[in-house]
Amino acid sequence: MRVLLVGAGGVGTALTRIAARRAFFETMVVADHDPARAEAAVAALDGDDRFLPARVDAGDEAAVAALLARHRCDMLVNATDPRFVMPLFRAARAAGTGYLDMAMSLSRPHPERPYEECGVKLGDEQFAQAEEWARAGATALVGMGVEPGLSDVFARYAAEELFDEIEEIGVRDGANLTVDGYDFAPSFSIWTTIEECLNPPVVYEAERGWFTTAPFSEPEVFDFPEGIGPVECVNVEHEEVLLVPRWVDARRVTFKYGLGEDFVRTLKTLHALGLDRTDPVTVPGASGPVAVSPRDVVAACLPDPATLGGRMRGKTCAGTWVRGVKDGAAREVYLYHVVDNEWSMAEYGSQAVVWQTAVQPVVALELLATGAWSGAGVLGPEAFPARPFLDLLTEYGSPWGLREQ
Numbered sequence: 001m002r003v004l005l006v007g008a009g010g011v012g013t014a015l016t017r018i019a020a021r022r023a024f025f026e027t028m029v030v031a032d033h034d035p036a037r038a039e040a041a042v043a044a045l046d047g048d049d050r051f052l053p054a055r056v057d058a059g060d061e062a063a064v065a066a067l068l069a070r071h072r073c074d075m076l077v078n079a080t081d082p083r084f085v086m087p088l089f090r091a092a093r094a095a096g097t098g099y100l101d102m103a104m105s106l107s108r109p110h111p112e113r114p115y116e117e118c119g120v121k122l123g124d125e126q127f128a129q130a131e132e133w134a135r136a137g138a139t140a141l142v143g144m145g146v147e148p149g150l151s152d153v154f155a156r157y158a159a160e161e162l163f164d165e166i167e168e169i170g171v172r173d174g175a176n177l178t179v180d181g182y183d184f185a186p187s188f189s190i191w192t193t194i195e196e197c198l199n200p201p202v203v204y205e206a207e208r209g210w211f212t213t214a215p216f217s218e219p220e221v222f223d224f225p226e227g228i229g230p231v232e233c234v235n236v237e238h239e240e241v242l243l244v245p246r247w248v249d250a251r252r253v254t255f256k257y258g259l260g261e262d263f264v265r266t267l268k269t270l271h272a273l274g275l276d277r278t279d280p281v282t283v284p285g286a287s288g289p290v291a292v293s294p295r296d297v298v299a300a301c302l303p304d305p306a307t308l309g310g311r312m313r314g315k316t317c318a319g320t321w322v323r324g325v326k327d328g329a330a331r332e333v334y335l336y337h338v339v340d341n342e343w344s345m346a347e348y349g350s351q352a353v354v355w356q357t358a359v360q361p362v363v364a365l366e367l368l369a370t371g372a373w374s375g376a377g378v379l380g381p382e383a384f385p386a387r388p389f390l391d392l393l394t395e396y397g398s399p400w401g402l403r404e405q
Contacts, residue, residue: 001074001075001365003029003075004064005028006078011354015362016028016045022362022366024365029051031067032055033056033057035053059084074097075097077361079358081191082106093133096138100365102145103148103192104123106195108120123243126140126378130378134378139379142239150337152380153389155240155248157387169240172320175314177341187305187351187353190298194267198270200214201215202241206250206251210241216235218234224319226315232261233256234259234264237255241254248382275298306350309349315352336402364389373385
């Protein structure tokens with residue numbers, strides 16, 4: 001397998017460090033709009049000549065397609081933020097390669113009833129091209145990070161092996177991470193975090209289909225394993241709710257994120273001030289007016305999450321809670337994956353959240369390279385058998401857990 005990785009930020013860099021320990025691929029081109037970042041990611045791999053740095057603008061479809069062709073790549077891996085999903089998705093199709101991302105095409109709220117009805121849903125633009133990918137016999141594996149990604153694999157595993165009927169699948173994400181020296185320092189991209197948390201959350205119910213609620217709705221306290229403990233979680237827009245029902249039969253699907261009261265308050269303030277907006281505003285500059293996106297300004301004012309590993313303490317947990325019936329009896333389980341920041345920093349030099357996100361696409365790439373996973377079209381992680389993924393994740397040295405509730 002020959003891979004083009006677009007994005008050499010925190011997740012992309014962690015992905016290269018994980019992949020460097022595996023033998024399933026021939027070449028991985030590491031491309032970024034900032035050539036210094038791509039070069040630094042490759043230089044850190046102790047001379048592994050399978051990795052090559054390159055410069056590319058993720059929004060330039062022709063340039064991305066040309067880079068794929070130049071290096072005879074079989075797969076494009078998108079490690080950029082969701083704004084670049086569609087140009088990279090289209091570039092892969094134009095070049096005749098496979099495609100993998102960790103977040104799907106962006107949503108747009110319903111213009112009149114944003115907190116009741118869906119407008120454009122996450123992934124709608126990609127699924128609109130599913131037939132074209134299927135006719136070409138090409139694979140677009142979408143939402144293959146940790147959440148979405150591993151959480152979706154857990155949902156498929158529950159349906160395959162743990163339940164006869166599923167009443168509800170609820171992804172629950174929580175952590176006890178702290179960052180020394182910062183009162184507010186998100187452990188993941190603030191651009192993506194704002195997008196997820198301030199858009200109308202989507203809920204799926206078999207009788208109603210997909211519908212929306214107000215941000216931060218339906219708070220609940222969820223007890224996370226391995227010492228993290230109880231964390232208040234709220235509804236957040238996330239891809240699993242749009243992916244799981246396409247392949248797994250469940251009466252209800254939700255996603256709730258353990259944000260914490262202070263984080264929610266900060267996000268609400270950003271929204272009240274209009275600082276979550278992506279449309280440019282004009283501000284005075286030294287040489288005249290400058291158009292800037294308020295959300296980009298917020299991101300620029302905060303520390304890069306990839307640089308925070310040495311200051312972080314604690315663990316992060318991604319997991320899928322499922323309730324239903326097995327052999328005529330009610331059952332409730334939580335399937336989860338916990339990463340300790342101390343371990344990920346010592347073992348890979350990557351902070352826990354980005355490492356946990358990055359390991360999943362590497363596992364998926366290896367399954368695609370070996371033929372353990374195969375398929376054509378626009379496919380979520382639920383479209384593939386779960387057991388090979390979970391076994392290989394354990395082989396990578398990062399086991400998962402199952403707790404009866």
